[in-house]
Amino acid sequence: MxxxxxxxxxxxxxxxxxxxxxxxxxxxxxxxxxxxxxxxxxxxxxxxxxxxxxxxxxxxxxxxxxxxxxxxxxxxxxxxxxxxxxxxxxxxxxxxxxxxxxxxxxxxxxxxxxxxxxxxxxxxxxxxxxxxxxxxINPLIIKDWKEPKSIDYLLLGLVWAEDLKVKPQKGRYQFRDLVLDKMRNLDNFVFHPHPGHNAKENEKLLINEKYAKEINKAKIFFTCGCTDNLGGFAVLKFFEVPGCRSLLLAEPNREINDLGFVDGDNFVACSRDNFYEKAEYYLSNSNERERITNNGYEFIHSQHxxxxxxxxxxxxxxxxx
Missing domain, CATH: 3.40.50 (Rossmann fold)
Structure with missing residues (x-):
């Protein structure tokens, strides 16, 4: 050896x-x-x-x-x-x-x-x-926790809005900003703001198992990489969301393409112009949603x-x- x-x-x-x-x-x-x-x-x-x-x-x-x-x-x-x-x-x-x-x-x-x-x-x-x-991902944490799919649409993390205490530089996550602006008043949309990198552990802090279980409750989850002249990143949520068996609707970038993400197979690519229509479509078409969700889950747990x-x-x- x-x-x-x-x-x-x-x-x-x-x-x-x-x-x-x-x-x-x-x-x-x-x-x-x-x-x-x-x-x-x-x-x-x-x-x-x-x-x-x-x-x-x-x-x-x-x-x-x-x-x-x-x-x-x-x-x-x-x-x-x-x-x-x-x-x-x-x-x-x-x-x-x-x-x-x-x-x-x-x-x-x-x-x-x-x-x-x-x-x-x-x-x-x-x-x-x-x-x-x-x-x-840590497959002991980021996994299918068998939570009831009680959330139709979920958004987590850094987003810019006037009323948020913790927010990035304006324009850094334009896709997420638009999702929040368009959907925050819908009854079936849930948003949890970023708690801050220095947040201390408490009952309400969404980390580890609690974080994974919240994602696991969602049928559809929105995210994107950073929006700037660097072309976008494969941020952690690209791995965590499918890894918790939730359908990832995301603004794509070159990084995720190289990593094996395929639109319509293991995630759904969308733009700032069509994310709402695609979200409605996949919410209504459960068979398609579940097929891609399951493929995404297997993809992350077998390769990442x-x-x-x-x-x-x-x-x-x-x-x-």
Whole structure:
């Protein structure tokens, strides 16, 4: 048997401080099945850290440094070790000059990103270092909870509207904004606003099982990737919604096409002009809705689980080494 890779993961315990983001830690934890991992959570110099951990790693993986190291520790001296190293990029709207400075100063070998086309639009010079690692789902949480389909239409997350406390930059999610504006007064439409990234755990916070069960109640769910000059992302909801056996009606983008999403087969593509008509059609045509919903469920659980993504991550590192 080939000896497992030894990987040092430089990451913060944001799953404890920011419970809404526990799902991101689940993705990292899934790697434990395919490699030997050692986690380091505190700021420090890499040479000091290497003296403290139980093995010499084959690879060092530094989680996303965005928002002034909100999700990962601030590590110095990475440029002074000859161990191959990679980092993670989630949010392309953060300071790109600081990212470039970080890549260069720390001599980063691989850059893992949740997006491909948007990433290359921002960092075309990093094409050879890019390893596309899209979002995925924890099948113990994102699954069919057998909830009664009590919601016809559901919308969750970041949406811009005057009366919302938590909202994105105006225009970032134009499709969602239009859905809310058009449908919020319908009796069979449910909208739950984004609670804020720093929301503390409480009975009303829709996270983990409670979040998945709410999606599972919906016959139809609306979402989109970000609307800007980057061309759209495969955001987490593209995976979570079909993964909870709800019909995904979404504004498509190049990313999801590359990932295997097929209009009319495992999700329904719609535009800002026709989403309402398509929603009405699939609400009325239950056989068609259930066929696509079931295909979407099988598609996500067979191709986009955390375990599958973890194997891909380890293989990418092995191929590089």
């Amino acid at each position: 080939t000896e497992q890779l030894k990987i040092l993961i430089l990451i913060k315990r944001f799953d404890l401080s920011h419970p809404k983001h526990k799902i991101k830690m689940d993705i990292i934890n899934a790697i434990e099945e395919y490699a030997q991992l050692c986690y380091w959570y505190e700021d420090g110099d890499i040479k000091d850290i290497l003296k403290e951990i139980p093995f010499t790693p084959d690879f060092i993986f530094h989680y996303d440094i965005a928002w002034n190291y909100a999700l990962s520790p601030n590590i110095t001296g990475l440029e002074n070790v000859n161990i191959p190293k990679g980092c993670y990029v989630i949010d392309l709207h953060w300071d790109n000059k600081k990212r470039i400075q970080y890549f260069n100063e720390n001599k980063i070998d691989l850059v893992f990103s949740v997006s491909k086309h948007p990433f290359l639009a921002v960092f075309p010079q990093l094409k050879n270092k890019l390893r596309w690692l899209p979002w995925s 689980t955390n375990q599958i993504r973890a194997k891909q991550f380890v293989q990418m590192i092995q191929d590089f080494l």
